[in-house]
Amino acid sequence: MNNITSNHYNLDKCNNCPVRDLSFCNALDNSALEEFSALSKTKSFQDGQLIFSEGKTNEYLGSVVQGIVKIYKLLDDGRQQIVSLGFPGDMLGNIIDPEYNYFAESVGDTKICFYQVARINSFAESNPEIYRSILSKTTEQLGHAREWLLLLGRKTAQEKIASFLLLLAEHHKGDSPDQAFKIPLKRQEIADFLGLTIETVSRHFSNLKSKQLIREYAGHMLAIVDYDQLKALA
Amino acid sequence: MNNITSNHYNLDKCNNCPVRDLSFCNALDNSALEEFSALSKTKSFQDGQLIFSEGKTNEYLGSVVQGIVKIYKLLDDGRQQIVSLGFPGDMLGNIIDPEYNYFAESVGDTKICFYQVARINSFAESNPEIYRSILSKTTEQLGHAREWLLLLGRKTAQEKIASFLLLLAEHHKGDSPDQAFKIPLKRQEIADFLGLTIETVSRHFSNLKSKQLIREYAGHMLAIVDYDQLKALA
DNA sequence: GGGTGAAATTGACATAAATCAAATGGCGCA
DNA sequence: TGCGCCATTTGATTTATGTCAATTTCACCC
Incomplete structure (x- = not known):
């Protein structure tokens, strides 16, 4: 993930960008959406393939296009907790933290659409409503995480x-x-x-x-x- | 909380608004901060006092000024899970959901600064960077929630x-x-x-x-x- | 200072879930 | 067809945590 731009990942230019169909960008009008979509690149992952790792530089924001992604944390002795499942339409990562705080791994085969965080920020200069879209997704994820806190702690x-x-x-x-x-x-x-x-x-x-x-x-x-x-x- | 504007809550106009010192508004310049602060109202709560409830209309975004607030969820049979502790500087609630999804209660005596969600949104028309501030706080909370998922699930x-x-x-x-x-x-x-x-x-x-x-x-x-x-x- | 009630501690016991260990099932592949 | 490799199931047992029940501590107040 940290070398997603390198050739061996064989990224496709995402022409009919999936974000169009995702609530991810619901605050953008059509021409802005067009412009934003052009910034994206989709990539395919196989079952079990690592998408990004805790501690690595947070360079990309992702959007799940196809399949399921598991986001998890690890303890030193290997105990693992999945903190989120990313279904199609779900945002992957964030644009705030300097590093990834989680591991992300493909569950089955997946397609993910990536945007450079830096480009999102410069795009936001003329389209600040993008932040509200991302906020909306993040608030939704917070809701899911807290629902799961109840499940893990009390069920x-x-x-x-x-x-x-x-x-x-x-x-x-x-x-x-x-x-x-x-x-x-x-x-x-x-x-x-x-x-x-x-x-x-x-x-x-x-x-x-x-x-x-x-x-x-x-x-x-x-x-x-x-x-x-x-x-x-x- | 749903009748925070009614008289019996005895709200004070928040003149030297605490948000000034909170990262909550770190994207705003001074004059915008001044304007935004003027929209806020602080309120005091006693130990155990309910601040807002699940299912009630989400009219206000809060910011903890003093003391600690517990955010929790309940199961039908009364089992309870605290999903977050709000310390001074922490954001309370969100500006996305139409209703509160949690209960919030004062732990000891607290002071909380409130903003009407509707006013935040109209303020954002001329100061869209406010959304990035709120996004930053929300992302931080998501990080804490997920850290706690690891704790609850695996520790x-x-x-x-x-x-x-x-x-x-x-x-x-x-x-x-x-x-x-x-x-x-x-x-x-x-x-x-x-x-x-x-x-x-x-x-x-x-x-x-x-x-x-x-x-x-x-x-x-x-x-x-x-x-x-x-x-x-x- | 003694009485009251809530909160916290401690003890004895029960139990849900973990651990350890085998057996079974499913699937690709030679 | 059968071998080999995982993933899953099932069984026996242990253990951490929950439950139930006293007891103790402490803050508050007359």
């Missing part, structure tokens, strides 16, 4: 799992109600997102299956059988 | 307590190194901040005391005896 393992499944379901609302979807995270990642161990995650999945609240098939396809009852557990 | 009770004490110590750096300070939170509040029970908090305080890493006296005065060892536990 039981079962409640955590139920909340997580409902969160995933939220992101498939468009598809069609009660539609099955693929669980994008491995059990270990779910554990690192919920502050649990892999075994506890597995056991509670089994519980929910035996209670017929969910159904899992064909690898990792998940169907929520009884949405209301699941919600009651969350 | 042991002992590590949580140690981290908490170091956090408090951070806010007394100015006073003088190794200076004792008053623990502003009750045990129950500490528990609700760390995702623990009051008994676990108490036991680990006792542990740390018997290990001579900290000393507590005269009610709730705390002295960190061995800073480095405490840090090693965090």
Whole structure:
């Protein structure tokens, strides 16, 4: 990420820039959006690929175009906590801090659209409303983080799992109600997102299956059988 | 808070507005700061007093002037998680969401400076840099929230307590190194901040005391005896 | 100074989740 | 088809933290 401009990353000029469809830029009018989009470059990442690291110079602001990105923190002994999942449309990083404070890694294959922080700032001189857009995204992320504080600090393992499944379901609302979807995270990642161990995650999945609240098939396809009852557990 | 403009709250016009000294407005030049400050009103709160509630219309953005404010979320059955502590200089609330998403309550006696969100927005028409200031504060809060996600999700009770004490110590750096300070939170509040029970908090305080890493006296005065060892536990 | 009530501590015990260890399942690939 | 590698599940056991119940401490006030 810190050498995103170097050739071996093979960046594409982002012509029909994805930000157009993202609330990210909802404060910009069409011509400003055009101009801003021209500053972006998209890049593809494979499953498990590192996107940026804690401590590295914060040169780029990203926007998830496709796939899911996990943002996580590490303790010295390797304990890991995922602090955010970036879905399409979500902002990645910030334009304030001099360094990244997190690790970001691709969950499955992803496409991410990057903007140089420096360019955003100079663009903002004539289009200051860009800051309000970014503020809006950041406020949203703060809300999610605090929701998760409640989950991590006060919910039981079962409640955590139920909340997580409902969160995933939220992101498939468009598809069609009660539609099955693929669980994008491995059990270990779910554990690192919920502050649990892999075994506890597995056991509670089994519980929910035996209670017929969910159904899992064909690898990792998940169907929520009884949405209301699941919600009651969350 | 939703009737902050009504008489019985007895608001003072904030003449020498505290925001002047807060990074909150660091993007504003002097005359703009003057103008902005004139929009503010300070209000005092007593220990335990509710400042705003989840679900109420978000009409005001606050800035903590004096004392500490706890921001928390509740589950239906009363389980509580403090998601943020607001120290002097910290922003309270946001200018994006239509409603408050949290409860805010005074920890000890506090003074808070309020701005109407609507006025901030109209002020921003001629001073758009205000958005960058608020973005900066919000990004900082997001960083703290995510740091706490790591704590809640992955740290042991002992590590949580140690981290908490170091956090408090951070806010007394100015006073003088190794200076004792008053623990502003009750045990129950500490528990609700760390995702623990009051008994676990108490036991680990006792542990740390018997290990001579900290000393507590005269009610709730705390002295960190061995800073480095405490840090090693965090 | 003694009484009152809230807050904090301490003890005994229960339990949810972690840990350790095996077994099973799924999938690419020779 | 079967081997090998992960990921996942399941089981047995331990442990950190929660729960329930006294007891102690402390601030406040008459």
